[in-house]
Amino acid sequence: MLLWPLIGLVAFLRPCKAGQSGVDEQCDDFTDLDFHECFLGTTLNVKLLLYTKANLHCGRQMNHHQLSSQPLLNLSLPTAFVIHGYRPTGAPPVWVDHIVQLLSEQQDMNVLVVDWNRGAANLNYFTAVANTRQAASNLTGFILNMQAEGASLSSIHMIGVSLGAHLAGFVGANLKGKIGRITGLDPAGPMFTGATPEERLDPSDAMFVDVLHTDMNSFGLQGQHGHIDYYANGGFDQPGCPKTIFSGKSYFVCDHQRSVFLYLCALNRTCNITAYPCSSYSDFLDGRCLQCEAFKPASCPVLGYDVSKWRDTLLRLGQTKAYFTTTATLPYKKVSYRVDMVTWNQYLRWGVVILRLHSGKNFTEACADRRLIRFEQYTSTRLLIQFDEDLQPIQKISLRIATGNVIGPRYKIRLLHIRLTPLEEPDRPLMCRYDIILEENIEVAFRPLPCDSRL
Incomplete structure (x- = not known):
């Protein structure tokens, strides 16, 4: 005999309830077996x-x-x-x-x-x-x-x-x-x-x-x-x-x-x-x-x-x-952004992007760490970044490019532009920022700007 224990859900007994008329009714219940x-x-x-x-x-x-x-x-x-x-x-x-x-x-x-x-x-x-x-x-x-x-x-x-x-x-x-x-x-x-x-x-x-x-x-x-x-x-x-x-x-x-x-x-x-x-x-x-x-x-x-x-x-x-993808608990929904970046830096660097969205004193963080991203002269990168919380309005964005470099000098990375597009909320504005200079592994914060329609 092949046993498959523990697949069933926890049991409960459903009591009969009053009908719309307010009079107790005899209800037929789901079979409950010992x-x-x-x-x-x-x-x-x-x-x-x-x-x-x-x-x-x-x-x-x-x-x-x-x-x-x-x-x-x-x-x-x-x-x-x-x-x-x-x-x-x-x-x-x-x-x-x-x-x-x-x-x-x-x-x-x-x-x-x-x-x-x-x-x-x-x-x-x-x-x-x-x-x-x-x-x-x-x-x-x-x-x-x-x-x-x-x-x-x-x-x-x-x-x-x-x-x-x-x-x-x-x-x-x-x-x-x-x-x-x-x-x-x-x-x-x-x-x-x-x-x-x-x-x-x-x-x-x-x-x-x-x-x-x-x-x-x-x-x-x-x-x-x-x-x-x-x-x-x-x-x-x-x-x-x-x-x-x-x-x-x-x-x-x-x-x-x-x-x-x-x-x-x-x-x-x-x-x-x-x-x-x-x-x-x-x-x-x-x-x-x-x-x-x-x-x-x-x-x-x-x-x-x-x-x-x-x-x-x-x-x-x-x-x-x-x-x-989902979160671990109700309501399960993640908040998804398409992130488009164009970099222009002198030295080739590899790293992952870590973003924080700030609203007042609250923030939510997400990391695009599935693979290392190549940053070099005029590189266009598109990422899916998903947050566990939906903070509104977004007043500040923090960005860090983690390269794992802990010994040598910190190299600069220049972002010609970064654009965040909310995927499930088309009525929300796109958020952009232009010409940012940052150092690898160092967080830089900026206020989002309206996006140039030409990009």
């Missing part, structure tokens, strides 16, 4: 819990066949299916209530939480993987019943987490790719690495497929599996997550479950994370993919629910990779 049930094994049973604006805090279990007897289900509205992944401890996901609330804020819709915990809660991961096919068959039948009652397949959006992403893909494949959208949050990697498109989530499973990767070197799946694949921090290790096994369960689950928390933050519109289409994470960090020319007049793609501005372009471009 650990011994996971150890002994359970028989797959798929429950569908319906949430609408009329019962936002009180899920109602759906009858899979008699949809006309479900007064809360409005088939003329869009429907979002939320599908969890592997649950080795049998506990409900901690994020279910949160995603239901946030989805309901996007537009008037039906939210159906797919509770297949009795198929996903098993210490034998192979059993949970095998159950995805049967659960997908069950969901397919339900959606066909919806269609027979007047629902449009194009109005269906399936959001699958980990193993749930592949389950959503199987449903989409059963329906010949005619459902509107599948969102995969760090699709599961174990047992799916090297699988054919028919054996995992892929772009043909829906009219539009978007995928977020956060743990490709462990529980997540590497590669491209959607019309657009977002790679947070390259899709591997996430900032703030433990780096050693001594941190306990968090070491195993933190990177993987970050996909859910990033998506929740995006739904809440507090993150507003911009992603940059690029061939590789390395090229993105080196500032080679900051223009998003293919998406104009729209902006670069943004992680989240509303993809209408970019959908047609993405479908035309084919499979697209998009990269972004």
